[in-house]
Amino acid sequence: MNEDRYPFLRACRRQPTPYTPIWLMRQAGRYMKEYRALRKKYSFLEMCKNPELAAQVTLQPIEKFKLDAAIIFSDILIPLEPMGVEFEFAKGEGPVFHRALREKKDVEKLRVIEPEEDIPYLMKAIQIVRKEIEGKIPLIGFSGAPFTLASYVTEGGHSKNYILTKSLMYQDRPTWDALMEKISEVLIRYLNAQIRSGVQAIQVFDSWVGCLSPDDYEEYVLPFSKKVMDGVGKSVPLIHFATSNSGLLELMKHAGGDVIGVDWRVNIGEAWARLGYDIAVQGNLDPVILFGPVGLIEKEVKKILDSVGDRPGHIFNLGHGILPNTPADHVAALVDMVHEYSSQVRQERR
């Protein structure tokens, strides 16, 4: 199938589509009973590292909902392990790192990975999924952005105030730059390997960069994010996503990406006007809205679609990952609402 026929890829390129395409961050996840059934048998990392399981989980939401893209099941921390960073997923706590990075020699020890050799299971999973969904919907690959990964490595896990990350940034610039440089090099290789393996779009998650002031983002982060996105090239569309700081939108555009992913803290129509219409946008339903009721979901969907209008280049998504206790039937309703309302609006305006 000609890739230009997929509404998701067309919207990434700001080409007209018969309806607004939709996918959901973390759409393969705990809110699905099929996922929870598998998780009883395997740990999260076991599922990431087994290509057949990862492919199976990737396909679970695709089989159940009329989503316009699949996203490979993995985790942004996956490339850190072959770099030499050891961590585990502690029950209910998120990732816990065995040793946090503190100084230049810790950075020097980090390996620049060879993705196809070091993370073969992901590349295999991508190939399996591609075969399964060929001609139906496209497959998205992804990575964390340099800042978000550097924050995990420096904090030794998730953080509230990012004191260690920012202190490294402010107090030891050479080490910070060396760390960001090495992570950036790894991400360029990692994302290009995913593209070679078959992903048809990329999302770069800068999930925690919203803790920075615009000036700090520009000085300490933007050059590295830009390097990664420039290094991925233009062969597939790239979505650049962050949360919690609408003040960074213009700078994120400058760093790169064909699509800017925005969270719900900003009106997406206003965000698009600020960014300019030479870039596509993705978002931005508050994930908590999916807890319902359905009438509220419908009202909020219409509000978002009305706010962006029928200009080509909007991909519907949540403003952050779907939450574990989200009712699956509300997800089904959401996908249908987005398709129906957006195609109806397009027909009326013809």
Added chain:
Amino acid sequence: MNEDRYPFLRACRRQPTPYTPIWLMRQAGRYMKEYRALRKKYSFLEMCKNPELAAQVTLQPIEKFKLDAAIIFSDILIPLEPMGVEFEFAKGEGPVFHRALREKKDVEKLRVIEPEEDIPYLMKAIQIVRKEIEGKIPLIGFSGAPFTLASYVTEGGHSKNYILTKSLMYQDRPTWDALMEKISEVLIRYLNAQIRSGVQAIQVFDSWVGCLSPDDYEEYVLPFSKKVMDGVGKSVPLIHFATSNSGLLELMKHAGGDVIGVDWRVNIGEAWARLGYDIAVQGNLDPVILFGPVGLIEKEVKKILDSVGDRPGHIFNLGHGILPNTPADHVAALVDMVHEYSSQVRQERR
């Protein structure tokens, strides 16, 4: 002393001052060894509830640093206890509530307090501090905003995603409105009692409201915040503070306040331009900057002062509360830098 002589109060009213006044959120706190010494003997709540101790802690940073205002030592959760909400401060975990609010009858049980009778220790502490600092600097009183307090009551503590709060808001509007209404009534009484006891300015902390979209803020929160601020009247200046969502600034202004407190996620000069110059602004150094080095603090202080210019109506502060491990000598340096650089700029422009 004529109150119009205090630079802090003058800046709140956008009157010219010889230098930019500065105070720091949570300036009486764990970063001070004098505070830690007292905390070895008393729990946090014991210190809040003993007027002499609360006054002593309030004065600790005033004696050590050339701050332009004192803020009474207390906690935003204090008025919840006489309302009938039971909680404790668990070690290292923040507040833990014994029972989270779930339904209408839980709201009905909440008492509307008589602040002078129910919280006499705070009023006494205010009177003690006022006597001590009379003629030197003014005293700020404070409360949480309705949303932030409602989120604690509903979540049963601090929250990551505010699922319970937003679910109540979305799924049971009558209960949400009743809860916000009752909290608002309490806050009006609470803040007016602080004013009667002697505070010369008020800060309303809507610390967690940044988790909301602008539309949700406008629909579910703004009317109650406005009610509180209208109910406090114009006898003392009111600072309206929130974090993590610069997209709410214009709506916060609409809700009320003589000063809008902004966090570091936005350039404060741009925030002021957006808000309009008929309101004062407070902020916005990232608290992590205070970990140093001193050269960096100086650079960032100048950046903030240059960004607002010498237009009257800027109060220097952090973008959120000072962090526990902040070096006290950096705080001293910060206060001096703000005074020196801002008075120097004013002299040069004469």
